[in-house]
Amino acid sequence: MAEETSPLRERLIDVGVELVLAEGSGSVGLREIARRAGVSHGAPRRYFPTHQALLSAIARRGFEDLAARFEAAVAEPVSARGQLEAVSRFYIGYALERRGMFELMFRHDLLDSGSPAPGRPRLRESTLPLFRYAAELVARCRRERDAARGAGGPGETEPPPSVTGAALWSNLHGLAQLWAWGSLPLALGVQGLGDASGEDQRDQLIAAVLDAHLGPVSS
Known part of the structure; x- marks a missing residue:
């Protein structure tokens, strides 16, 4: 050790x-x-001993950094929906600020995600908790929604929180990549990374992603 x-x-x-x-x-x-x-x-x-082992150690640093940012994002005692929105903004922000690290962290085809040498932590021990946390936020959003509606539980056709969390994550990851590559700014008419409208457009996209997977916020 x-x-x-x-x-x-x-x-x-x-x-x-x-x-x-x-x-x-x-x-x-x-x-x-x-x-x-x-x-x-x-x-x-x-x-x-291998290139994979080196990349995995570097990627673990990225996950530790992202986890710390998530903790900061949910420090305020707000609703689960508000926390999920804050986490989403931090996720997109991290992707744009630390592009090289962001692209490496999720390339598990390049990383050593299995069993490393004895005494070394597995990369999955850094990655999976973040996903489980997102799924739990989805579950909390549903409970808060059902409590507000006076409903007894989730709708019959709702997928498990883990599936919705995975779909939500996929959307956010795609949003981050397409924004970083310039495709979404082009489609939305954002002139450049310094365009003041860019952050507002990203916030609108995040809200649309959350609405698509969790339903719109009740008025």
């Missing part, structure tokens, strides 16, 4: 995070990490 808290290991991950944010995950290699960290080419192999 001492390896997990090694200063050199953390330094190598720091360098990897900087590379991903500046140049994307395709720029990250063990030799380049070693060069930028000022260590021998073989040093990273002590902690990261």
Whole structure:
């Protein structure tokens, strides 16, 4: 377990995070990490025997950062719907601010999501809690809605919260990617990243996504 808290290991991950944010995950290699960290080419192999292991450690940093932002987003005691809206805004904001990391974090075809070496945490232990949290917010939204309507429970045709949460996540992820790629700003007539209307347009899109999956907010 001492390896997990090694200063050199953390330094190598720091360098990897900087590379991903500046140049994307395709720029990250063990030799380049070693060069930028000022260590021998073989040093990273002590902690990261494979390229997957290195990328996974970098991605875990991203999930830790995103989880901290989610906690900040829901710090205020508001409704579940309000919390889900705040989390959605933070998710989109993270995608636009840290594009390289965002694109890496969900590429589980590139990452080591299974069983790593003994004593090392699995990447799924950083990723799945965020999804379960989103599904729980969906469930809370439904309970609050049903309580407001005086209903006894969810409608017969409603899918499980996990399915709705997955669909909601897919929509938000697509929104983030299409905005980052410039497709949605073009379609909506946003002139550039500095256009003041851009944030308002994103908020409207988030509201539309939530309405589509949770129903509109009752007046």
